[in-house]
Amino acid sequence: MRVNGRAMRTIWLNDNGWAVDIIDQTRLPHAFEIVTLKTPEEAAHAIKHMLVRGAPLIGATAAYGMALAMHRDTSDASISHAYDVLLETRPTASNLRWALDRVRAALVPLRPDEREEAAYRLAVDLADEDVAINADIGRHGLPIITAIAEAKGGEPINILTHCNAGWLATVDWGTATAPIYMAHDAGIPVHVWVDETRPRNQGAYLTAWELANHGVPHTVIVDNAGGHLMQHGLVDMCITGTDRTTATGDVCNKIGTYLKALAAHDNGVPFYVGLPSPTIDFSISDGVAEIPIEQRSADEVTHIPGRLENGEIATVQITPDASPAANYAFDVTPARLVTGLITERGVAEASRESIAALFPERIRQSA
Numbered sequence: 001m002r003v004n005g006r007a008m009r010t011i012w013l014n015d016n017g018w019a020v021d022i023i024d025q026t027r028l029p030h031a032f033e034i035v036t037l038k039t040p041e042e043a044a045h046a047i048k049h050m051l052v053r054g055a056p057l058i059g060a061t062a063a064y065g066m067a068l069a070m071h072r073d074t075s076d077a078s079i080s081h082a083y084d085v086l087l088e089t090r091p092t093a094s095n096l097r098w099a100l101d102r103v104r105a106a107l108v109p110l111r112p113d114e115r116e117e118a119a120y121r122l123a124v125d126l127a128d129e130d131v132a133i134n135a136d137i138g139r140h141g142l143p144i145i146t147a148i149a150e151a152k153g154g155e156p157i158n159i160l161t162h163c164n165a166g167w168l169a170t171v172d173w174g175t176a177t178a179p180i181y182m183a184h185d186a187g188i189p190v191h192v193w194v195d196e197t198r199p200r201n202q203g204a205y206l207t208a209w210e211l212a213n214h215g216v217p218h219t220v221i222v223d224n225a226g227g228h229l230m231q232h233g234l235v236d237m238c239i240t241g242t243d244r245t246t247a248t249g250d251v252c253n254k255i256g257t258y259l260k261a262l263a264a265h266d267n268g269v270p271f272y273v274g275l276p277s278p279t280i281d282f283s284i285s286d287g288v289a290e291i292p293i294e295q296r297s298a299d300e301v302t303h304i305p306g307r308l309e310n311g312e313i314a315t316v317q318i319t320p321d322a323s324p325a326a327n328y329a330f331d332v333t334p335a336r337l338v339t340g341l342i343t344e345r346g347v348a349e350a351s352r353e354s355i356a357a358l359f360p361e362r363i364r365q366s367a
């Protein structure tokens with residue numbers, strides 16, 4: 001997508017041909033800064049501290065992290081060390097293990113002198129594949145928006161999204177946002193309700209920044225506004241992303257997604273999920289019982305960063321000194337609340353049968 005008119009991805013090889021450049025998402029929207037990663041430890045730090053985030057981009061960064069490890073040392077021990085350091089960064093998104101398993105399985109059988117080149121090729125291919133997957137999600141989601149547009153006879157279509165499942169969460173396009181960008185580019189009048197997404201404000205900081213850069217009309221709302229808007233007919237559909245979806249269609253996503261899905265169900269608002277297949281965990285069936293939910297530092301709840309009037313970026317405390325805080329980062333929306341899963345191969349119902357029909361080979365692999 002574009003930043004100040006310039007086409008960009010979220011991760012790419014540095015001009016030196018081996019280091020890896022990323023956009024530091026902890027600085028957006030107030031500062032646009034590029035950071036260069038030179039070791040697998042730096043890649044792990046970028047994932048853990050959310051300089052990069054979003055399930056698909058976490059997977060791509062991990063793949064590049066393995067390439068950085070092979071640049072330094074092509075031994076078996078180096079593969080294992082990088083795999084372990086990268087895997088322990090964040091527990092919830094499926095794409096992390098999926099990407100690491102894929103790269104490790106390809107590298108281990110090779111001779112050490114073949115591994116560096118192969119690792120970079122794998123990382124670049126994985127990033128390109130992510131872009132293609134998201135573009136296909138956009139193409140399959142577009143008819144859903146077009147149908148609502150036709151029913152509304154030219155009125156803007158109001159789409160609510162939560163967190164950032166935009167291009168910043170992927171290598172390009174985004175998952176939830178790909179259909180929105182394609183609809184906007186096709187001249188369909190879309191307007192996006194952007195949940196701020198406490199505590200880290202990925203909606204207010206990142207989704208809003210992306211949409212503004214692309215010229216898509218949008219309004220930032222507090223997380224608790226969605227239900228009210230739906231009761232008043234001001235939301236035509238919801239589209240969120242997901243960090244892990246079970247073989248049965250339970251959707252794990254940023255904390256607060258479940259409450260939006262409940263409100264959507266109560267108000268007859270369709271609730272769709274942009275779902276790249278690497279985010280499907282075919283090994284589990286019960287999202288609430290089986291998906292590990294990341295708990296992050298309480299500081300993210302008790303403190304909030306922003307820009308002061310003098311332009312300086314500062315963090316302020318918003319809770320009493322004596323009050324403890326808890327920070328559950330994800331929740332699970334049961335399949336029964338999901339209208340459809342927009343994948344790169346088409347729209348599936350949130351059910352084992354419908355997901356399996358689109359991805360039969362992945363079912364066989366996980367058996």
Ligand code: MRU
Pocket residue numbers: 053054055056162163164165166169170175176202240241242243253254255329
């Ligand atoms: O904690 P984050 O910012 O990595 O979480 C990302 C999300 O939960 C996004 O909402 C998204 O839907 C998943 S990535 C496309």
